[in-house]
Amino acid sequence: MDYRRLGASGLHVSALSFGAGTFGGRGPLFSAWGDTDAREARRLIDICLDAGVNLFDTADVYSDGASEEVLGAAIKGRRDEVLLSTKTSLPTGDGPNDAGSSRARLITATDAALRRLGTDYIDLLQLHAFDAGTPVEETVSALDDLIKAGKVRYAGVSNFSGWQLMKSLAVADRLGARRYVAHQVYYSLVGRDYEWELMPLARDQGIGALVWSPLGWGRLTGKVRRGVDLPDGSRLHETASFGPPVDDERLFDVVDVLVEIASETGKTVPQLAIAWLLGRPTVSSVIIGARNEEQLRANLGAVGFELAPEHVERLDAASAVDAPYPYFPYRRQEGFARLDPPLVA
Numbered sequence: 001m002d003y004r005r006l007g008a009s010g011l012h013v014s015a016l017s018f019g020a021g022t023f024g025g026r027g028p029l030f031s032a033w034g035d036t037d038a039r040e041a042r043r044l045i046d047i048c049l050d051a052g053v054n055l056f057d058t059a060d061v062y063s064d065g066a067s068e069e070v071l072g073a074a075i076k077g078r079r080d081e082v083l084l085s086t087k088t089s090l091p092t093g094d095g096p097n098d099a100g101s102s103r104a105r106l107i108t109a110t111d112a113a114l115r116r117l118g119t120d121y122i123d124l125l126q127l128h129a130f131d132a133g134t135p136v137e138e139t140v141s142a143l144d145d146l147i148k149a150g151k152v153r154y155a156g157v158s159n160f161s162g163w164q165l166m167k168s169l170a171v172a173d174r175l176g177a178r179r180y181v182a183h184q185v186y187y188s189l190v191g192r193d194y195e196w197e198l199m200p201l202a203r204d205q206g207i208g209a210l211v212w213s214p215l216g217w218g219r220l221t222g223k224v225r226r227g228v229d230l231p232d233g234s235r236l237h238e239t240a241s242f243g244p245p246v247d248d249e250r251l252f253d254v255v256d257v258l259v260e261i262a263s264e265t266g267k268t269v270p271q272l273a274i275a276w277l278l279g280r281p282t283v284s285s286v287i288i289g290a291r292n293e294e295q296l297r298a299n300l301g302a303v304g305f306e307l308a309p310e311h312v313e314r315l316d317a318a319s320a321v322d323a324p325y326p327y328f329p330y331r332r333q334e335g336f337a338r339l340d341p342p343l344v345a
Helices: 028-032 036-050 062-074 101-119 134-149 162-173 199-205 236-242 248-265 269-278 293-299 309-319
Strands: 002-004 013-016 016-019 055-057 085-089 122-126 154-159 182-186 208-210 283-288
Touching: 002 122, 002 283, 013 016, 013 283, 016 248, 016 293, 036 199, 036 293, 055 208, 062 101, 085 101, 101 122, 101 134, 122 134, 122 182, 134 154, 154 162, 154 208, 162 199, 182 199, 199 208, 208 248, 248 309, 269 293, 269 309, 283 293
Parallel strands: 016 055, 016 283, 055 085, 085 122, 122 154, 154 182, 182 208, 208 283
Antiparallel strands: 002 013
């Protein structure tokens, strides 16, 4: 397993991390993802640890907290072997303070997460969404206080826009508070929006990307193909509307190339899709999930090899889309390279 620094921090995380969204199985979305209990979870974590995975990610909204409970039970007795990441800010109830990133909410949510996880500290606490109703100064200082109290070791965010993240970093610098070190983002061969603004920001500011849904919300498995009905067992039947939209023709073009490269390399379509992400700038770790041991072992096979340059070029071409404004005006014009330097030399 390869280990990478999480952004500009000194914390090293495994190139592949494990997402516990399949733990618990409560609610319409998460029950479709999986219903792994503590015994099954312990087995999956055993496999991850044997493979060198050290980062395990969850959130308070995953199965109404059951994901954190199952993960906590599964790591009991080996807390020092793992890094725990969880998220808060999304609504967990109907009360006026059951959502957002106010000081009150963050302290209450952190204490609740610590109880469910069965630990006295969280390695990485991430804001699951930007709270426009709370002053950024309040949020940043509350997280800094949680770090000073020893309840949290590092702070990060998830699903922020560029201005939201940059403003937060600027406020942290002004207050002398700890900066965010991670941004948990959607990024895949069929979802490359991260590249336009957030990736250059991350490179400039030292923010490590933790990639969620690297298989395009379950579409890059090799089973979703042009002219083929969606398999009966696919969770997309129940979950497609919850995830990022994907243009079918672009999806099929990408899958066609993945299938071709799979036949040339002996790797699976998911392994290739994840390996492509691992070669992208600013990516600290790609979060993989699994409903069973077979899926997990297959996804863990995405490390230990590198894509050939020609394979990267083919995947880049198949997945490319035009940059949106204000990024597109000069990208196709000669002589403007110094205004928009490439992220990959």
